[in-house]
Amino acid sequence: MxxxxxxxxxxxxxxxxxxxxxxxxxAHDSLKASSPAKDATVTSLDEIELEFTSRVRMPFVALRDAGDRQMDLGEPQVEGKFVRTEVPEPLPAGKYVIAWRVVSSDGHPIEGEIPFTAEGEPSPEPSTPTPAAERSTPPSVPAETTAPAAPESSAVAAAEAGDGxxxxxxxxxxxxxxxxxxxxxxxxxxxxxx
Incomplete structure (x- = not known):
């Protein structure tokens, strides 16, 4: 034949x-950006925001400190491609890791971790009497040291999410x-x- x-x-x-x-x-969906960004240093953190390349569902977000203790977080909320979670308590200075897991638009679970550092809430300075000349000069306001949330490259996001x-x-x-x-x-x- x-x-x-x-x-x-x-x-x-x-x-x-x-x-x-x-x-x-x-190719599965992946993490596009986060706040705080990976390896960022923040002075304070009220909310964790994760942005994905497509709509996601069933989010799970956890925050652990350097001693692997889980910190209290609010319930994760999904709005299309965004997942937001409230951080109700001020974070003490130290290193932290955000662990996340979602179900992508194709039905496959994806997950990853975002390490960052918190400088902690600035401690109030003790009040000391100052001369009148010094009181007339307004105090300088320190700039916020939060690093901008840069989008992760698709290769890095895919590696974090375990895609392949x-x-x-x-x-x-x-x-x-x-x-x-x-x-x-x-x-x-x-x-x-x-």
Whole structure:
């Protein structure tokens, strides 16, 4: 039985499409930006905000300190691509990690962690009598040291979220490529004159 060259070509094209197009088709949503940003230093924190590349649902947000103690947070609220969680108590100075998990728009769970540092609430200075000349000069207001929430690159967000191409996709692509090569070899053998 001779195999048509068109069948061989179609099998090879299908195999190549699976190999090269599957990463884009199977890409999950990812974290686009956060406040506080990754590795930022903040003076205070009233709310955690996470922005994703698409709508998400079923959010979970936890905040842990350097001693792995969980801090109290409000219930996470979803508004389209945003998840916001209230931080009801002032954070003492130290290192913290925000752990998050959501269900992406394609139904797959994604998760990640955002480390940051809190400088803590500034302690009030003791009141001391000052001369009248010094009182007429307004005190300087320190600039807020919160780092801007820069969007994460898709590669970093994908690495944090544990996204990647599942192994079964590579196995299926390799199997399709082998079937295509086998069909091509079978077709070329059938064409040889005996």
């Amino acid at each position: 001779a195999i048509a060259p068109r069948s061989i070509l179609a099998a090879l094209i299908c195999g190549l499409l699976v190999v090269f197009c599957s990463p884009a088709a199977l 191409i599942p192994g079964w996709i590579w196995v299926a692509a390799a199997a399709l490529a082998l079937v295509g090569v086998g069909l091509w070899l079978a077709g070329s053998r059938a064409k040889r004159p005996e």
